[in-house]
Amino acid sequence: MYIHEYQSKRLLHTYEIPVPRSEVFTQGDSIEKFVANFGGESWIVKAQVHAGGRGKAGGILWTHTKEELKQQIDKLMGTRLVTKQTDAVGLPIQTLLVEKPANIKREIYLGLLVDRASKKITAIASAEGGINIEEVAETSPEKIASVNIHKTSGVQGYHCRLLAQDLNLNKAQFKQFSHILRQMYALFLDSDASLIEINPLIVAEDESLLALDAKMNFDDNALFRHKKIASLKDTSQENPIELKAKQHDLNYVKLDGSIGCIVNGAGLAMATMDLIKHNGGEPANFLDVGGNTTAQRVTQAFNLLIDDESVRSIFVNIFGGIVRCDVIAEGILQALEETELTLPVVVLLQGTNAEQGKEILKGKHQLITAVSELTEGAKLAIEKAGGQS
Amino acid sequence: MYIHEYQSKRLLHTYEIPVPRSEVFTQGDSIEKFVANFGGESWIVKAQVHAGGRGKAGGILWTHTKEELKQQIDKLMGTRLVTKQTDAVGLPIQTLLVEKPANIKREIYLGLLVDRASKKITAIASAEGGINIEEVAETSPEKIASVNIHKTSGVQGYHCRLLAQDLNLNKAQFKQFSHILRQMYALFLDSDASLIEINPLIVAEDESLLALDAKMNFDDNALFRHKKIASLKDTSQENPIELKAKQHDLNYVKLDGSIGCIVNGAGLAMATMDLIKHNGGEPANFLDVGGNTTAQRVTQAFNLLIDDESVRSIFVNIFGGIVRCDVIAEGILQALEETELTLPVVVLLQGTNAEQGKEILKGKHQLITAVSELTEGAKLAIEKAGGQS
Amino acid sequence: MSVLIDEYTQILCQGITGSVGTFHTQQGLDYGSKIVAGVTPGKGGSTHLDLPVYNTVSEVMQNHEIDATVIYVPAAFAADAILEAVEAEIPLIVCITEGIPVQDMIPVSDILETSASLLIGPNCPGIITPDQCKIGIMPGAIHKAGNVGIVSRSGTLTYVAVDQTKQHGQSTCIGIGGDPIHGLDFIECLTMFEHDQDTDVIVMVGEIGGTAEEEAAEFIQTAVNKPIVSYIAGASAPPGKRMGHAGAIISGGKGTAEDKYKALENAGVHTVRTLAGIGEAVNKILA
């Protein structure tokens, strides 16, 4: 689960990591009142959306007077921001972070994440912080220092020294850096985070370190034990269909194509997309109804795809395991009765009682074509969607 | 570093582990005022000394009226308590814990310690808690459950289940037990403890668990980072010579014999005691002046032994390593000039420049006899002390 | 012979009285698996599906010989259950549970590293040696004893691979699970299949993300002589939404399906670009 920049910074502040002075402006607040509290100083107004690339997209604005501040708040609030990390519709701006600008001498990168390969929490740092850090990682990996933190030891002095090796910090800055890393790590453990990044962590004009932007991601599977973190969720930042899918515990990701997919198992769902692409089509979504699915979940999946206007045909690919294909087939027929679907549906049933399932579907519903094989199914779904996209 | 029962219980209370209601009476407090605050209830008055076996030694008294309470406080305060764990002089009673008696249904044992063999923190529990737990351990080890707690995982549910397996706890008690173990473990880590015992952990009449007595020991080497724990030190409970030794950073333990030992290195100090015993003598002390000792430390050691009236002769056994024996020899001569020692001193110098050292000592001081060999030295020290003890 | 389990494997079930545990224990018993006991804290002393239930794994070990345990306990308590099995030194631990918090798995992996236990999963279908022993949630009926060894990160893709190799049957199928931190990985499974005389061909089903397939490819080059057929799911997956940089920084842009295919092909693996190709490739090798 992602949270907003302002929420991340509040967490950092709670863990005694220095962040700029700031105020949060929420949709519905009085601009007059809000602006009245600020002097004639310079401020930065930052749109709070769950996406990077805000600066170039016009989501971060500088102001120097009360009047300007009013105008910029008014300009951003309630609009949608489209960045290179969002889709074409963009994300709604419902909160603004109004922050004191910092005088930046240098930008450092500092991150913590769970690393698959080492099965440990890994800390990463680079003297080349800022928006180009990914490029640095790809083109100059030697400029990125990383070290695993064993859970049994926690952050030790040597972790800090290793990461700071190329950061050119003076003694006081190194002390502050060590403090920040230890506190980030504590937050990481306390909150079941999967990612905490401070980027940039700046060296300010006054030589102190300051967290200028922060990104955090938390393990959805652990939210049950972190009520406070869970309450930071902002569903306005999520795709409405994806949101609806989650409510039904369906694993759905919206894509750009025209062939809707209903598949059981994440692996098989990906493999089905691969198959469609391989045969010249474009999947409209990734949709995993769960390894051991039920007829009911297939119905929910149909209901979900109805909301997506770009879907032209639906490919149902179910491998019957514990749940038998004949039961799934009956479920599909019933689902088509209950929903207002008008799209062609190609169904591939494999595994337990696959033949009986196919038999049940045969000729029962005009929209349905039952197939026997993967490639056949993919090709037919593409054809029904109106040929290659 | 050991602390008193009342201090241990305050720590448990801080960690939300239930302890009986109590008040602390300190030497110099007004008995009248103290007693005035209590109703006519029953109370237990417990002498706070750094030794077990207080009950049998008369250090734990029951009272039922205000008058009795006054009398018992008056009776114990300011005296010395001799238990099977103290020497014949006993330990001074300067603090009393006045506690609400609990109705005991059963007594459980629960302990945490650093285990050498597994190099882990080990938790131990037994349904046969109370004063006989050591006997239980020796005669019925199957009644003691123990499990290692990996630092990477901390206390897990299975640790609690494993320890509670034979404790016959109901569901609510198991929940309380798990809480207590987790909190004890947190305290153990937070305070660099080397031992935390709750014994007995009782099941009270009302079916809840309560820590009726607690013993804690903290790692002296870690006290530098635990100012609060360090401040709990009660030097009145230590042997005055041992205390003086510690101030000079000498490793000294008072024993019952007549031959004072000054040795460099803990191993060699023990080996020297072994040698004396092997030859029929009794060492008056264990005294390690440090692996790489200096002449100055030998002088301090002489000054320490002067305070022990039971010492009849002194055996100095130094293995010259980095520090040369000739330097040590000069130091010994100077030390004898400066101290008021009148006891015979047998000196064995081995290692670097041993011969020169012996040469220096030869005939220089009437009290000193230099020897060349371990057994020779031990025998001579015994002889000088007046023969076999 | 087979890999890890056979007809003699005696099995414990942790979380036996829950609905998932009950259902799949019954399925396992019906298949012929030797499930001999169960654990559910607080229900010790009772019987369930005619099997004795205990409060702790340690009690089980005092009364039974256990070769493997299967875990169906809810996600919040699953890591604890794995650790209890490790503490009891059960040689094979199969954890089916999905949705375990990743940070719960870090200590599990630390402790496993110095233990005598092997972990399959979590978030996996389990392991089956057809007609001998089934530990997990896979549908027994689709399997058939044979000479193809299957190892897969994805559950349903394992079943598809089984279906694709139905002509020859399977020696053992292992679903290692797709969670970021899991137990057995491709390399360990490939090693076991390489040394298993009942396995003639290995099917390895991978997924995008991580570098397990790349590491397996490197290993195959020096240590596996048997033919391997491999499919990687996710070639068509979009880079996906992400807000942070750290994942990309640490992987340095690796882990795409194309990277994995290339590495495997360099190691002499027979790769197939669609699921449907698995059967064909295996048939060709065994023709």
Next chain:
Amino acid sequence: MSVLIDEYTQILCQGITGSVGTFHTQQGLDYGSKIVAGVTPGKGGSTHLDLPVYNTVSEVMQNHEIDATVIYVPAAFAADAILEAVEAEIPLIVCITEGIPVQDMIPVSDILETSASLLIGPNCPGIITPDQCKIGIMPGAIHKAGNVGIVSRSGTLTYVAVDQTKQHGQSTCIGIGGDPIHGLDFIECLTMFEHDQDTDVIVMVGEIGGTAEEEAAEFIQTAVNKPIVSYIAGASAPPGKRMGHAGAIISGGKGTAEDKYKALENAGVHTVRTLAGIGEAVNKILA
């Protein structure tokens, strides 16, 4: 050959600029040990005793081949220094520092278990192969190259054992340290001496407390063929003051000198009841 170190061993010194580090580095250089670099955080870039000083061990590894490191940093930072050396994969780590908090050593031991590094100490004199390499604080001059391998928990007792065996000289002497949690133990050292062709007799000096000697005895019975002479210090030590029960409960009354002597004698070890007997026993064996 010898055990662990020889004339080619290249050594790093962590904590080189402190007074203890300075003194013993000079002593080591004088003895002929190949100390090639030092580390003191914050003093990187300078030179000390003509050796380059670095801020981190990782920087050292980029510039030198390091076989062993010796640690003289203060107790509060020593565990961190050991872990830094483990992270840098230095094969042999010798930690001289005494007074390290025990709980600092728990993660060190956890991490060592899955690492490629060996640790000697902490709170030990170090290791010496006479006339070739000395790592630690032992006085070099008392040693002489020969065929007696010495392993000891106590510092000065090692020196006494060296003195007692001066007639034959020593192959390698290892002081493993007496701290509750330490690195190499008797068993590992005995194994190395058993396989070292320069060692004909082993002297093992133990102490009361713990059960390392009992475990060594068990190991000797099956795995050590060379003659061993052993002395255990502390036969005369009183049970000592103690307030808690847990230590006694966990050891079950074990760990006395008599227990250790008995176990060693059962394993065929030549035990001696006083220090003075070590020399005699060795002489008799080598006569």
